[in-house]
Amino acid sequence: MAARPKLYYFHGRGRMESIRWLLAAAGEEFEEEFLETREQYESCRRDGRLLFGQVPLVEMDGMVLTQTRAILSYLAAKYNFYGKDLKERVRINMYIDGTQVLMMMIIMAPFKFPEEKQETLASIMQKAKTRYLPAFEKILNNHGEDFLVGNKFSRADIQLLEAILMVEELNASVLSDFPLLKVFETKISNIPTIKKFLQPGSQRKPPPHTHYVDCVRNIVLL
Incomplete structure (x- = not known):
């Protein structure tokens, strides 16, 4: 049996959270090692795993992966969340x-x-x-597709849901003027793997708290 992906990051959302979302959407179980001291971070740098000296760091499929966008692109392609052709892929990327x-x-x-x-x-x-939610409401208006891009669940759907939930944490009624996005949120949230990730006790991280912020500052900015 292949080893589970292993994620190295601070104990919070940050740039790693979208990676967690993609793995969870794929039904992929993963392990995490939380960086809570400067020494842990420096150890990863000394052993050469942090190519550009930055986390996130993901070990999977016999590879050591860094750079968030590269990791997300790999996962999207691996789990078939990247559209059926180049035209769908460029829309997903946009x-x-x-x-x-x-x-x-x-x-x-x-x-x-x-x-x-x-x-x-x-x-x-x-x-x-005024900018982001209206754009996606417009996209969803009579576009004749089952999902944000095409007729298959993609990385675009996963990340838009993640973004919507983040904004709702700041203002719970933010979708009141965006009925199509509200329908979208309900639909994507009920995809079985996503629904599981949204349940209490999953590896989804809570909104950042003071301890997380202080930890990141102390490790990265020292």
């Missing part, structure tokens, strides 16, 4: 690039200085409501 910008704003918000946080969160919500 949509995930759009959601990634929104998600990175949310991921980085907890690391802002306290006096900046309120303004940052307000800016995120304004952009979500």
Whole structure:
């Protein structure tokens, strides 16, 4: 039996969370080693596993993988979440690039200085409501496909759901003006592997808390 993928990251969401989502959507069980000290992080750097000195780090299929986008592209191709042809793939890439910008704003918000946080969160919500969510509502409007891209569940669906849930953690009623996205959220959330990942006790990580933020700062910024 092949070894399970092993993920090395801080004990929180960050850039690793989308990787967890793809593995979970594929029904792939994985192990995690949490980096909680500077020494653990430096050990990964010294042994050459961090090609560019950065996590996420994933060991799977006999490979040592770094760089988030490369890892996500590999997983999407491996588990057939990347469309049926080049035209579907480029649409998937457009949509995930759009959601990634929104998600990175949310991921980085907890690391802002306290006096900046309120303004940052307000800016995120304004952009979500006027730029990103309207774009996806428009895409879903009579586009004649079963999923965001084509008639098969793809990486674009997984990442859009992840982004929607992150925004809803900031404002639970954010989809009130986006009925098609609300239907989309319900539909994708009920795909069996996704539904399992959303249950309590899964390897999905909670919103970042003070301990996680302090840990990342202490390890990476020392």
